[in-house]
Amino acid sequence: MIDFEVLTELAAGEGVERIDVGIVVRDTSGRILMIRRAPHSVRQTLWEYPGGGLEEDETVPAVAARALAEQTGLTGLPLEYAQHLDFTDQHGCLVRQFVLTGIVPDGTPITLSHDHDDHRWTTADSLPPTGDGRRTVIESLGRHPGIPDRRPVGAHFTPAAGPTTHGSLLVTDPRGRVLALRSTAEPTMWNLPGGDVDSGRTPFATALFEAEKQTGLDLAVGDPEVIARRRLVAVVHEQAGTRYPVPACGYVFDGGVLTPDQQARIRLDPAEHTEFRFETAHDWRSFMEPDDYHRLRQVLRAHRSGVPLHLQRPAPEGDDFEGVLVFVTDSAGRLLMHLREDRPGMPWPGCWTPIGGWREGNESARESAVREVREEAGIEITDLRPLPDPHHSLGLPLTRVLHAVRTDPETDPRLGDEGLAVRMVPLDEVPQLKVPPYLRHYLPLLAATADPTSRRTV
Numbered sequence: 010m011i012d013f014e015v016l017t018e019l020a021a022g023e024g025v026e027r028i029d030v031g032i033v034v035r036d037t038s039g040r041i042l043m044i045r046r047a048p049h050s051v052r053q054t055l056w057e058y059p060g061g062g063l064e065e066d067e068t069v070p071a072v073a074a075r076a077l078a079e080q081t082g083l084t085g086l087p088l089e090y091a092q093h094l095d096f097t098d099q100h101g102c103l104v105r106q107f108v109l110t111g112i113v114p115d116g117t118p119i120t121l122s123h124d125h126d127d128h129r130w131t132t133a134d135s136l137p138p139t140g141d142g143r144r145t146v147i148e149s150l151g152r153h154p155g156i157p158d159r160r161p162v163g164a165h166f167t168p169a170a171g172p173t174t175h176g177s178l179l180v181t182d183p184r185g186r187v188l189a190l191r192s193t194a195e196p197t198m199w200n201l202p203g204g205d206v207d208s209g210r211t212p213f214a215t216a217l218f219e220a221e222k223q224t225g226l227d228l229a230v231g232d233p234e235v236i237a238r239r240r241l242v243a244v245v246h247e248q249a250g251t252r253y254p255v256p257a258c259g260y261v262f263d264g265g266v267l268t269p270d271q272q273a274r275i276r277l278d279p280a281e282h283t284e285f286r287f288e289t290a291h292d293w294r295s296f297m298e299p300d301d302y303h304r305l306r307q308v309l310r311a312h313r314s315g316v317p318l319h320l321q322r323p324a325p326e327g328d329d330f331e332g333v334l335v336f337v338t339d340s341a342g343r344l345l346m347h348l349r350e351d352r353p354g355m356p357w358p359g360c361w362t363p364i365g366g367w368r369e370g371n372e373s374a375r376e377s378a379v380r381e382v383r384e385e386a387g388i389e390i391t392d393l394r395p396l397p398d399p400h401h402s403l404g405l406p407l408t409r410v411l412h413a414v415r416t417d418p419e420t421d422p423r424l425g426d427e428g429l430a431v432r433m434v435p436l437d438e439v440p441q442l443k444v445p446p447y448l449r450h451y452l453p454l455l456a457a458t459a460d461p462t463s464r465r466t467v
Contacts, residue, residue, distance in 0.1 A: 047125055337388065
């Protein structure tokens with residue numbers, strides 16, 4: 010069963026001050042039950058779905074059963090978890106509402122409470138006046154009424170006693186761009202081809218079967234050598250959260266490279282996906298939710314390493330980065346800068362940037378920084394310190410930012426196999442170059458290290 014106690018604890022950790030429960034009741038025709046607040050009640054004449062607040066020592070299912078019985082007269086209705094809604098109430102408190110849903114036969118009688126004076130069975134596109142949050146929830150649940158057996162995402166986990174398991178394939182095109190499919194039911198969600206493991210199938214067999222069902226391609230025929238190896242890329246363990254309310258374990262396998270001919274033969278199942286794309290690791294950030302993008306970056310790190318990685322979500326403390334940015338200064342007040350190639354699909358094309366790059370394997374941030382500076386500039390650095398936040402709003406998600414002062418004999422940097430040029434640039438000349446916006450934040454911090462007599466670092 011879903012552990013709402015765990016979900017409540019997670020909410021508290023995110024600053025939620027009160028837990029609420031909402032129940033979206035639908036009849037077999039797909040209409041939603043809405044009830045209207047009486048004129049003497051709080052939020053008078055507002056239409057809403059049934060619900061109530063979590064009281065001390067009360068469980069989420071108990072709140073749902075109590076609210077349904079008091080407000081509609083419905084009892085014994087099987088309910089499934091659907092999603093959650095966060096909002097700020099009239100007192101300024103952050104509230105998280107767990108939304109459950111259930112189905113009753115057409116014509117089921119409704120007995121209203123003293124605080125409600127009318128009820129209506131309505132469709133998602135003809136709701137009476139209600140709050141924006143409730144409207145969003147209802148529209149999300151009813152977005153695709155024509156899909157057979159459409160169930161809310163949480164419903165798939167309701168009967169689960171333990172972690173769910175799924176298998177997926179990491180598929181790329183000849184340029185190394187990653188294939189993902191856009192969910193019909195959840196349009197903001199882009200997934201690798203694959204699905205939940207059913208009884209009798211292995212994670213790999215599931216990934217291959219679901220990929221063919223979702224894309225129309227038999228990958229075992231298209232790239233038989235890759236598929237025959239059954240190369241495991243990563244095992245991703247996810248703790249329960251509000252989006253997926255039970256733990257989940259995902260197995261990601263190498264799905265090979267799709268030729269242009271295979272790409273042209275992709276045929277999506279509209280009941281599951283509306284669109285497919287091939288994008289670079291950088292460009293997927295513009296399409297995916299932050300949490301999904303982080304997962305993709307973790308999987309791509311495992312793929313680059315050539316060794317299966319065990320990945321945890323949320324990541325352990327200190328392990329929540331997938332790239333590094335390294336500011337290397339010297340005693341003359343210069344900053345090591347790297348001219349990037351002007352190619353689409355890469356971060357800051359054509360810009361001068363500090364040294365940076367993806368994390369490899371299970372490297373620490375310092376190990377990644379030392380390796381990147383050595384590879385891209387031929388310089389050895391040892392004494393590294395983190396630079397203070399904030400920086401994420403300036404285009405550096407999942408990136409650890411570090412600083413080092415060169416103490417080696419200051420020979421000219423040597424360009425590695427990436428980029429167009431590398432050189433030491435005086436700090437006051439950096440703004441004259443084409444540089445990313447985050448430099449505006451970090452240059453004043455670096456200026457504190459420019460005094461050769463102080464040898465200070467930030």
